[in-house]
Amino acid sequence: GQNIDQPTEMTATEGAIVQINCTYQTSGFNGLFWYQQHAGEAPTFLSYNVLDGLEEKGRFSSFLSRSKGYSYLLLKELQMKDSASYLCAVTDPKAGFQKLVFGTGTRLLVSP
Amino acid sequence: SQTIHQWPATLVQPVGSPLSLECTVEGTSNPNLYWYRQAAGRGLQLLFYSVGIGQISSEVPQNLSASRPQDRQFILSSKKLLLSDSGFYLCAWSGGLAGADTQYFGPGTRLTVL
Numbered sequence: 506g507q508n509i510d511q512p513t514e515m516t517a518t519e520g521a522i523v524q525i526n527c528t529y530q531t532s533g534f535n536g537l538f539w540y541q542q543h544a545g546e547a548p549t550f551l552s553y554n555v556l557d558g559l560e561e562k563g564r565f566s567s568f569l570s571r572s573k574g575y576s577y578l579l580l581k582e583l584q585m586k587d588s589a590s591y592l593c594a595v596t597d598p599k600a601g602f603q604k605l606v607f608g609t610g611t612r613l614l615v616s617p
Numbered sequence: 618s619q620t621i622h623q624w625p626a627t628l629v630q631p632v633g634s635p636l637s638l639e640c641t642v643e644g645t646s647n648p649n650l651y652w653y654r655q656a657a658g659r660g661l662q663l664l665f666y667s668v669g670i671g672q673i674s675s676e677v678p679q680n681l682s683a684s685r686p687q688d689r690q691f692i693l694s695s696k697k698l699l700l701s702d703s704g705f706y707l708c709a710w711s712g713g714l715a716g717a718d719t720q721y722f723g724p725g726t727r728l729t730v731l
Contacts, residue, residue, distance in 0.1 A: 535718075536718065538719065538720075545727075546724070546725070547707055547722040547723060547724050547725045548661070548707075548722050549722070550719050550720075550721060553718070553719055592660070592661070594661075596718070602649065602666055602668060602674075603649055603711050603712065603718050603720070604663065604666070605663075605720060607660045607661040608660060609659060609660040610660060
């Protein structure tokens with residue numbers, strides 16, 4: 506099966522950099538996703554990592570190490586609107602379809 | 618571009634009443650469709666997925682059911698709601714013309730069962 510661990514909550518200051526970690530234990534692996542979810546809203550796609558290394562998209566970057574079962578989401582130049590939950594999800598290759606297993610999410614609070 | 622719609626946005630239902638939530642996708646063909654539930658303070662739980670019309674697979678045994686009467690329409694139903702059915706219901710799609718693995722979520726339906 507799949508098991509995903511993320512910190513429950515993090516706080517940071519506007520303009521700072523924050524790193525949200527995700528570790529996973531899986532019986533197989535096809536890729537790792539990061540989603541952002543504002544309170545009361547649906548998750549929105551941020552990034553998808555299949556290979557090891559860093560993927561950069563503007564202020565957001567995502568890193569993957571498949572050998573370590575580890576990923577992180579890096580948010581730079583934090584803004585108040587970045588206050589949200591960040592969900593890590595991994596694919597389950599044994600499912601026979603594009604099944605994602607989600608972590609419980611990390612709630613990020615950005616303060617002025 | 619592709620868009621996904623869900624309705625209603627919010628719903629308050631008494632225990633034992635029926636349920637019907639609808640999801641439609643525009644701008645793609647033959648998408649994979651998913652129903653998730655997110656209970657308060659918890660992660661996303663996959664309920665059903667569908668790879669084509671009339672093809673439904675259930676992930677969690679419960680009093681809910683799903684149907685896909687048309688290529689881009691996915692319906693979540695219940696004959697008798699339980700208190701534990703309260704939550705945020707999300708429909709998602711992937712694949713289709715884009716052929717990609719990423720799942721994209723609809724705006725969700727917040728269901729409260731009293």
